[in-house]
Amino acid sequence: MTRAYNFSAGPATLPETVLEQAGAELLDWHGAGASIVELSHRGPEFMQVASEAEADLRTLLSVPDDYAVLFLSGGATTQQALIPLNFAAPGQAADYVVTGHWGKTAIKQAHPYVSANVAADGEAGGFRDIPARADWRLSDDAAYVHVTANETIHGVEFRDTPDVGDVPLIADFSSSIASEPVDVSRYAMIYAGAQKNLGPVGVSVVIVRREPLERSGQPRAPIFEYARHAQSGSMLNTPPTFNWYLAGLVFKWMLAEGGVEEFARRNQRKADALYAAIDGSGGFYRNEVAPAVRSRMNVPFFLHDDGLDKAFLAEAKEAGLISLKGHRALGGMRASIYNAMPEAGVRALVGFMDEFRQRHG
Amino acid sequence: MTRAYNFSAGPATLPETVLEQAGAELLDWHGAGASIVELSHRGPEFMQVASEAEADLRTLLSVPDDYAVLFLSGGATTQQALIPLNFAAPGQAADYVVTGHWGKTAIKQAHPYVSANVAADGEAGGFRDIPARADWRLSDDAAYVHVTANETIHGVEFRDTPDVGDVPLIADFSSSIASEPVDVSRYAMIYAGAQKNLGPVGVSVVIVRREPLERSGQPRAPIFEYARHAQSGSMLNTPPTFNWYLAGLVFKWMLAEGGVEEFARRNQRKADALYAAIDGSGGFYRNEVAPAVRSRMNVPFFLHDDGLDKAFLAEAKEAGLISLKGHRALGGMRASIYNAMPEAGVRALVGFMDEFRQRHG
Known part of the structure; x- marks a missing residue:
């Protein structure tokens, strides 16, 4: 790989x-x-x-x-x-x-x-x-x-x-x-x-x-x-x-790269794109955190059917997207999108999530 | 370098x-x-x-x-x-x-x-x-x-x-x-x-x-x-x-490399060579530790004239031998010869010490 x-x-x-x-x-x-x-x-x-x-x-x-x-x-x-x-x-x-x-x-x-x-x-x-x-x-x-x-x-x-x-x-x-x-x-x-x-x-x-x-x-x-x-x-x-x-x-x-002001802008765009993909999935994905306090760094989300979790992780890995498994305390998925995660990485994840939903929805 | x-x-x-x-x-x-x-x-x-x-x-x-x-x-x-x-x-x-x-x-x-x-x-x-x-x-x-x-x-x-x-x-x-x-x-x-x-x-x-x-x-x-x-x-x-x-x-x-038994043999040879160079220097170099408890890992030594310390360190560095300055608590020199220091390194140090002594003795 x-x-x-x-x-x-x-x-x-x-x-x-x-x-x-x-x-x-x-x-x-x-x-x-x-x-x-x-x-x-x-x-x-x-x-x-x-x-x-x-x-x-x-x-x-x-x-x-x-x-x-x-x-x-x-x-x-x-x-x-x-x-x-x-x-x-x-x-x-x-x-x-x-x-x-x-x-x-x-x-x-x-x-x-x-x-x-x-x-x-x-x-x-x-x-x-x-x-x-x-x-x-x-x-x-x-x-x-x-x-x-x-x-x-x-x-x-x-x-x-x-x-x-x-x-x-x-x-x-x-x-x-x-x-x-x-x-x-x-x-x-x-x-x-x-x-x-x-x-x-x-x-x-x-x-x-x-x-x-x-x-x-x-x-x-x-x-x-x-x-x-x-x-x-x-x-x-x-x-x-x-x-x-x-x-x-x-x-x-x-x-x-432009300091923390620039990373604040990038991080907001990354988080907005990922939460939009979750919220716009018609319930296929969900994040349960109150929107006003949603983290820009760690985005936990769940598939509507946790029977799909394994397939999601395996196919994501095939697509070059790794370490998406959620913490054992919560289950589901988690995408951590710190400063070093490029916007292209979040776009790739969002693209994969949309495509996975269409295949399994 | x-x-x-x-x-x-x-x-x-x-x-x-x-x-x-x-x-x-x-x-x-x-x-x-x-x-x-x-x-x-x-x-x-x-x-x-x-x-x-x-x-x-x-x-x-x-x-x-x-x-x-x-x-x-x-x-x-x-x-x-x-x-x-x-x-x-x-x-x-x-x-x-x-x-x-x-x-x-x-x-x-x-x-x-x-x-x-x-x-x-x-x-x-x-x-x-x-x-x-x-x-x-x-x-x-x-x-x-x-x-x-x-x-x-x-x-x-x-x-x-x-x-x-x-x-x-x-x-x-x-x-x-x-x-x-x-x-x-x-x-x-x-x-x-x-x-x-x-x-x-x-x-x-x-x-x-x-x-x-x-x-x-x-x-x-x-x-x-x-x-x-x-x-x-x-x-x-x-x-x-x-x-x-x-x-x-x-x-x-x-x-x-052969485990700790092999390193014990190498370390003893390295320590023996270095202490022999010090003890055999006619007082140009000295180590003051009782021979029975001398460390095989860290060999502090002093030049007979600490006015030569700077020259020793500078010329050693030129010869590709670095980090020989003693701890500030003691002054002088210290050669640490842990497992990862090859025997060739100790030979090079001993050779340099002999040569330095001949030039400055």
Whole structure:
């Protein structure tokens, strides 16, 4: 098989040019005599890679100067454990807004360290909508409010930043970071596993306001302290250098393509085309999420007859469209259409869906 | 520059054939239509990569069946924080034998969770020897004894497994794992960041006896629980797939080359040649570690006149020998000669050292 259109939810498709460049310099990085994966993280070669990646991400997301940008090992789940350790006193209240699977995971990881208050929960409605802000039951003394900007499994996305007053707002942006402009200053911290929009799995990006790091938290190992990671430029220990490097190549690609403003336009067109194909299928396909909060990144959909699921997946694969199987929690299909999924890939999927419907409808 | 001999302490040199294979299949893994770095960790392609890597590592190290083999994100430092969380009650005593920088790091990470007893400490002697077992002051009720099998910075290595009776023995094998046969059954847990002998940075290997995992530890986030990682086959969250894959290629390379018995022979020859060049230099070069505990993996050495350090490094680089600068804690030089450093590389280094001495002696 040549390269297919890969709709995996993460690890996810990367720009082909990024993989080509990584492959071309895999044995000898820019004449260093070694691969970037073989060089010391403290040597001049990797220090250049690391600082360019940080600078490029700051440019992409217009990160204010009073925010640290960290590149850490461990995924978003690890950050979900570190958040209370760094931002809450032991047993202090913290508010969680649950709009899907990952919001629940965030609470599980925080549970040993804080009194997690479920301020709002979409589960009764099958996570098909986001509870209205007016109905959130926020605590009086919460250390922070945690939201999931985009729920990868349930396909539900905040379309604007919720107002939580002066309480620090922390958001899991794993599956939508850099998909559109974001006002970082509205958040105390944004975090994201890289494996959807930013690059390979194995590195997480944490964008965090510096000031609160110095004064809050609870007893924890030094390696769990964001402040120490910030002070050391994410080199408190050996960072995942190759993952950081690959993410840096993706950042340069995003800048060259026009930045997050351009990706916001492309992503909206891709999502519009795919939802239109679903909604216009006369019930052959369906997506159950309230239109106002439908994710532009992850589009779960179901065939009217799940007896056709196997044929759909097999024929899609034949057509060069892979990784469309839905998450086991929901079944059905899911198309993840992150920045690196070209519009041509979505057109090919829509074309296949129409053609499949005509044959099996 | 073509590929140099790279003596970096970690991230470190990888087998050229491994990099060539990774490069060749970077855009399309075995006809999957996507890179292995782009495919779901739960898909059949990566599941195959993951299980082969585990099986190969079990073969290489003769891991007994009652041990779990975990592939985790985060480096050895993270494991140093997780060890007390998983093996000790809050504030319980744990014994640490400190034979260099990394033993001290292990205590720092454990400090919030246990009463760390320094059972032996080589610092007064500049970490040039390992305190005799008879002089260790072990606690009566320690949760475990922690040692560092090989100290990467100070170049000090345990040449046999210390007897600590029935107390669980835990060892940081980051810089010597798979360099020679090891009797895993003597340890409750062995852990290693991959970036020295096993592959790229960004994944750690934890080899841990299953039984104690189920009954010990202290309050901790689920993502910090080894038992959960073991139950989920290291897929409690998205693992660092590409790093795991690259490590798996290194395991296959080690097996094809003859396994750890063969590498033990090569490593001994490499170390013997390099120490002989140092000891036979009439004081031009010196290594200060007690011969009985000199590391076969990391050879720190000093020029008799540190005014020559810059010239040594520059001329070595000209000769295709890179990353020889010593750790900032010690200064001088360091040659790391892990499994992937060919004997020809050590011969080239020894030849250069002799020639440099003749010119500058």
